[in-house]
Amino acid sequence: MKKIILFPILLIISFYSIQNHATAVTKSREAYEKTGNVIWEIKTKEKLVAITFDDGPHPVFTPQILEILAKYNAKATFFVAGNKAERFPEVLRRVVKEGHEVGNHTYSHLITSKITAVKLKEELNRTDNIIQMITGTKPTLYRPVAGIYNDVIINTAIKNGKFVILWSWDQDPRDWRNPPANQITRYVTKGINPGDIIVLHDWHGSEFSQACQTVMALDDILSYLSSKGYKPVTVSEMLYRSKTNYPEPFYPFR
Structure with a gap:
């Protein structure tokens, strides 16, 4: 009797063990792009880019970035x-007040390919609720950690309900490593094209850090883009203006 009772129990335990340790399938970029919900860059004839x-948000670097963006009348996500x-809710409120877009980057910033659907949903919902409580708006964009x-x-x-926003493969200067500012600038500007999504980071080190190469590079990047006739806009505005099948941006372009 004991063997008859234990056998199905062991099967169930083995099944869930396999499920929990299975490696998630990763399809090609093209396969995900066909869903219409995963974006690396945007096809547009206008000289638009999304920074x-x-x-x-960072209590020191994000306000500095906002000052530089305002100098060039540039918008970012x-x-x-x-x-x-x-x-730092006051910093996030300023981001929205100055016309920029906010997306979801999870709550805990877990760097793993093995996150479960349950855990990711929890991370997304928790961050959505925090952003909505602070800004009054629930984000529609999400970037995987x-x-x-x-x-x-x-x-x-x-x-x-998320659009997954990645970035152009040639627009990742890996600024999170804090390389010299001129290296970040060169990397971004050397291959810029309409519709590019540029990935940078406004959090380096700790909240007490006082120097950030990304901040130092941003002025030169925006100066170059301006000289070449590029307009930095939010991801949602670029999607909307590209006339693709994406929702009208909720803020501030209605």
């Missing part, structure tokens, strides 16, 4: 971590 910032937004994507991450995001 994005991950991991903030900030993919914020819920735990940072929670700590470290740009890691697979079927679980993509499908969970889409099921939760």
